[in-house]
Amino acid sequence: MSQPEINTLESYNNLALEIISNLIEIKALSPENGGYGEIDKAEYILSLLDFTDEIERFDAEDGRAKKGIRPNIVARIKGERQRTLWIVCHMDVVPEGDLKLWESNPFKAEVVDDRVYGRGAEDNGQAIVSTILAGKFLSEQNPELSFGMIFVSDEETGSRFGIQHLLKEKKFSRDDLFLVPDTGSPDGSLIEIAEKNILWLKLEIFGKQGHASRPDMFYNASRRAMKILLELDEILHSRFSAENSLFDPPHSTFEPTKREKNVDNPNTIPGLDVSYFDCRVLPSYTNDEVIELVRKFLDEKQSEDGFECRMEVIQNESSPPTSEDSEIVLRLKKALRTLRGIEAKPVGIGGNTCASFFRKAGYETAVWSTLDGKAHEPNEYARISNIIEDAKVFAMLALSA
Numbered sequence: 001m002s003q004p005e006i007n008t009l010e011s012y013n014n015l016a017l018e019i020i021s022n023l024i025e026i027k028a029l030s031p032e033n034g035g036y037g038e039i040d041k042a043e044y045i046l047s048l049l050d051f052t053d054e055i056e057r058f059d060a061e062d063g064r065a066k067k068g069i070r071p072n073i074v075a076r077i078k079g080e081r082q083r084t085l086w087i088v089c090h091m092d093v094v095p096e097g098d099l100k101l102w103e104s105n106p107f108k109a110e111v112v113d114d115r116v117y118g119r120g121a122e123d124n125g126q127a128i129v130s131t132i133l134a135g136k137f138l139s140e141q142n143p144e145l146s147f148g149m150i151f152v153s154d155e156e157t158g159s160r161f162g163i164q165h166l167l168k169e170k171k172f173s174r175d176d177l178f179l180v181p182d183t184g185s186p187d188g189s190l191i192e193i194a195e196k197n198i199l200w201l202k203l204e205i206f207g208k209q210g211h212a213s214r215p216d217m218f219y220n221a222s223r224r225a226m227k228i229l230l231e232l233d234e235i236l237h238s239r240f241s242a243e244n245s246l247f248d249p250p251h252s253t254f255e256p257t258k259r260e261k262n263v264d265n266p267n268t269i270p271g272l273d274v275s276y277f278d279c280r281v282l283p284s285y286t287n288d289e290v291i292e293l294v295r296k297f298l299d300e301k302q303s304e305d306g307f308e309c310r311m312e313v314i315q316n317e318s319s320p321p322t323s324e325d326s327e328i329v330l331r332l333k334k335a336l337r338t339l340r341g342i343e344a345k346p347v348g349i350g351g352n353t354c355a356s357f358f359r360k361a362g363y364e365t366a367v368w369s370t371l372d373g374k375a376h377e378p379n380e381y382a383r384i385s386n387i388i389e390d391a392k393v394f395a396m397l398a399l400s401a
Ligand SMILES: [Zn+2]
Pocket: 090, 123, 124, 155, 182, 375
């Protein structure tokens, strides 16, 4: 495939502007965020997909949403091979937040030069438009890979009615490739292939409550907890000290975060301290190893003075990394070299994206796009040039190896 041909995507400029503007104006908020769901946006997207070979619906039932459903659309253009490159986009957006911080109506597209402002412009409208444009272009070519377009609901509020539902209902091939264009960098040089494991622990350290003038008769849970937490902090950092330069920071992090309020008055010795740890663990360790260490440590503390130390796991998420040598990553790097002359770098992140659901299900998944990073902010925008340039990359990924 020669580059001049792929450059015909530039003629879709006005179409890109029209679609992104329409998407911004259809407010697709999940019921948790006070909205009626994604059905109107899904119907608009469906009206644009007349160039595809197959369209399937995997709607999830949700009585709170308009028409009682949370739509999930899977469309495909057949290539020479059955093997499919899937681009995964989400239709829902987050609320506008504080309206006073916006310089325009968040649900009305405002165009300033290359930028289109509005809630959901970048997250994830840009990806929806790039995917549709790439699909439209590929339907007139004869791509090597089949090109799949996935538009899901409920990404911002847990994916239960979106990706998780889809992965239960739809059988993808182990051989398929997945790209989630939901985070990225301004020049498109970062490909996210791994996420740290996330583990949230709630620790309850007990003592004996009583008058502050009689520490000889009571046991201060707050003082006890401070010592225990600091010791645990050190033990976790030294036991799980591996480094991996894919990530920034390159090590696991263990942060004591929330502390629940204890007694109401300054002259009472608290009898219970409740604190939390946010742990982001390199994938070379398992969360179970961390949990076991903490449990053993707390058991020791408990046996020292006979007062209880409890632990509860609040959040426990992990997904296997996608290999740097996986086909989706190699194809992406090649496309970026050809189209942009850049050497893209695989990276890991400390957060949790919807790519983890695909990785957990055993599919090679990369997270990539070109954006300024305005998701969830006031005055969110997308650049039309990024929409077009990312569409070229999506198309090239499917065209040939
Ligand atoms: Zn998003």
